[in-house]
Amino acid sequence: MKTRRGYFLQRLPFSLRLRYSWPLLVWLLTVVIAVVLIRHEGNWDSSIRIHGLVGGEPILITPEATARIKQIYVHSGEQVTNNQALIALDTAAIDLDIAGSMLDAYRDAQGFTDSRLTLNTALLRQDNAAADVEARLAEARLELVGAKGELERIHADRPVLQRDYESGLISFMDLNRLTPRMAELEQTIVEHSNVVQILERQYREATERTDVLKGELDTLEKMEGHAIVQPVLSQIQQDAERYRDTYILRAPCDGQVSEISGRTGEVVWPEHIIMRMVPPSIETVTALIPEQRAMYFTPGDRVWVSAVHVPERGRVGLKAVVETLSEEIRMESAQVNIGGRIVPVRTRRATLRLQNPGEARLLAGEAVEVSPTPVRPNSPLSVVKSWFTRK
Helix, strand or coil: CHHHHHHHHHHCCHHHHHHHCHHHHHHHHHHHHHHHHHHHCCCHHHHCCCEEEEECCCEEECCCCCEEEEEECCCCCCEECCCCEEEEECCHHHHHHHHHHHHHHHHHCCCCCHHHHHHHHHHHHHHHHHHHHHHHHHHHHHHHHHHHHHHHHHHHHHHHHHHHHHCCCCCHHHHCCCHHHHHHHHHHHHHHHHHHHHHHHHHHHHHHHHHHHHHHHHHHCCCCCHHHHHHHHHHHHHHHHHHHHCCEEECCCCEEEEEECCCCCCEECCCCCCEEEECCCCCEEEEEEEHHHHHHCCCCCEEEEEECCCCCCCCCCEEEEEEEEEEEEEEEEEEECCCCCEEEEEEEEEEEEECCCCCCCCCCCCEEEEECCCCCCCCHHHHHHHHHHHC
């Protein structure tokens, strides 16, 4: 039968023989397409196994000692500059220690009058009072700026609402729904302006009283016992200023406040994360390279970084350079095998530096894929891979 069937097929016209042989042609065409894709996208297997995160570890703002939050000067999402004051902690606890140290220095001074101690204590209290007025003034100014900004936004929206009302898109009630809020904001601005003026006057008076006390203190320093007490007091004051400065938490670099977890009046400790920051531009990628592929990466090599999600133009095939490669192998990642089980992966941590960070459209903490060979955004295999990823 097979011989007769083969003889029968050979006697048929070519078009009919092609119709009977189409499964074989489909398989041949599939093999050809697979070979072309593999030759053009030989890095697919490695790219889907080498993952990373954009940016390094987040910048954590924590106190150096247990204290109470006195004032928060910024809000979430705000751009800050290097060394800018972010959070003020209450110094009441250390003020007591500083006053005690000064008291010991005064007691050690021979022939020094009690007025020196009284005056110094008054100066310390005056400094604290001036600092408190300054903090309240900063808060009042911040609230005033916020109220003015909201009122400006409402005024900017009024012409749009007016046009919508004239076009019949909204009702008269919708047109005037923000009028009560505008009146409230105007009243708030007037009240806060008055508060700011009062606090500014109080701050000037406090600094003037401080200057007077400092002048009286300078006069007393010329009295008997000055040569003994002055070096000790100078050292205490220098240490106190340095110590107080640690209670003002400042931005370690330029960046953006991404989260504020602390609240005014809350007691925090050294391990307590009060605030998080992200750098102003994304320059590095932390990649986890599987152990079996780490031999193909060395510092100075060029690699290509692509976003895992939304692989659009400007987020695929970004050039980067391997900056560091850890000498330690750790179990920092895992993958799901064919059977659905989670299998740990031994990896080496690498730091990659983007060559054009200003053009990259990546976000801090975003997941990316790393490839040792160039990646074309619109290649056939990239399209197939993205289709399977969506599935």
